[in-house]
Amino acid sequence: MIWWIILATFIVSLISLVGIIISSNKIQKFLYYFIAFAAGTLIAATFFDLIPHALIEIEEFGVDIETGFIFVVFGIVLFFILEKFIHWHHCGKEKCHKPTGLLILTGDFVHNFIDGVLIAGAFMLDFTTGIVTSFIVLIHEIPQEFGDFAVLMHSGYTKSRALFLNFVSALSAILGGILGFFMFDMIESFSPYAVLIAAGGFLYIAMSDIIPSMNGHEDKKRLILGALIFILTIILMRFFLEMLHGI
Template sequence: MLATTIAGVASITAAAVFSFALLSKMVERMVSLSVGIMLATSLLHALPEAFESNADPRSLFATLLIGLLAFFMLEKLAILRHSHHHEGDGHHHAHGHDAREAGKSGWMILVGDGMHNFTDGILIAAAFLANPQLGIVTGLAIVAHEIPQEIGDFIVLLNAGFSRMRAYVYNLLCSLMAIIGGLLGYFTLDKASGLIPYVLVFASSGFIYIAVSDLMPQMQRRATVRESIPQVLLIALGVVLVLFLTAHH
C-alpha cells in the first residue's frame, strides 16, 4: 500500500514540479536514468526471480513474447502511451498544433494513465509477494519511468486548457488506480501464488518494451558525443542503483 501510494504521488508531484519549472534538461536526464533502472530491474532481478520458481520456462518465455506483443498493440491503440511532443521540441509543428492535438487527447491521456497505474499497482504487489527487495526496486523503477511520462502528460494537459492545479489533481486521482491495482494484486495473487512468476514476466516485458521501443530511440536522436556520454553514464548509474539495492538478496 505504502509503495503504491508513494510511487503514484511521488512521480506525479515530481513531474508537476519539473514540468511547471520547465526543466527540460532534467527530463532528458531522467529518461536515461530510467532506462538503466527499468532494464536492470527486468533483466537482472524480476526475470531471474520468475525463472527460479517452479514455473515452466517455456511458458514464461511465451508470457514474455505475449507481453511484448500486447504492449505493442496497446501502443498502437494509443491506450498505454501517447504523443508527448510539445511546441519547442524540435519537431517543427505548426504553431497551435499541440493545443489542437491535446484538446482531443487530454481526457484520453487520463484514461490511459489510469489503466497504466492500475497495472503498475498489480506489478508492485506481485513483486512484494515474490520478494520485498524486488518490491522496493520495482517501485523505484516505476517512479523513474513515470516521472518523464507524467511530465509529458502535464505538458499535453496544460496545452489542452487544464489549469496547473486541475492537471495535478486529475493526475493524482489517476494515481489512485495504482492503489486499487495493488490491493487487487495482493489479495488475488496471495491466493494464487503460482501466477506471480507470470505477472513478473509480463510486467518485465512492459519495462523492456518501454525502454527499448520508446525511451532509447528518443535518446538516439541526440547523437553527439557531448550528449551521449551523460546518457551512457546515467544508464550505468541506473543499473548500479538496482544492483546496489538488490545486493543482499
C-alpha cells in the same frame, strides 16, 4: 489483518508521488537526463528483478524457462498491439500524448498489483514478515516510480497529470492486497506469468521509444552524459536490487 494489508499497500502506493519533490522548471530543464534514468531503470528492473524471479517461481510449478520466455515475447507483442490500438483510436488528426504513457501505466498497474499480492501473502505468514516485505517493496519502488513519472512527462503529460495517473496506477497494489488476502492460492499461481508479460511490456517501451528518444540531440556533451546516466543507472540498480533481495 486485512486492514494492515490495506494500510501497507496504500503507503507503498504513495511512493508514486515521488515526482512531487521536483519543480516543474527543473523537470523541463533536466527531462532528457530523467529519461536516461527511466530507461536504465526499466532495463535493470526487467532483467535483474522481474524476469529472474518470475522464472524461478514458474520453475517451482514445473514449467521450463523456455516457456517462461514465451510470456515475455507475448508481452512485447501485446504492448506493440496496444500501442497501435491507442494511436489509431485516440490520436487521429488531433495532437495526442504518446501511447508510451498509457503503456507504462498498464505495465505498472500489473506490477503494483502483484506487489500487493506479495505483501498480502507476507502478512498472512506473520505480522513481522509483512512489515519487512512492505518496507522492501517500498524502497524497491522508489527508482521504478520515479522512472515511470519521467516516462509520463516524456509522453507529454503535465506534472500534475503525470503524478495523478501514476498514483492511480499505483493504487492497484491495494486491489492486489485485498484479492491476495481472500484468493491468495489462486492468484499466486498466476502472478509470475503476469509479471513476465509486464516485463515484456517494459522491454518494448524501453527499446521502442525511451532509448531511441535519447538519440535525437546534436549536443554531444548532452548525449554522452545521458549515456553515462543510462549505464550507471543499470549498474547501480543491479547492486541496489541485489542488496534488497539479500535482506
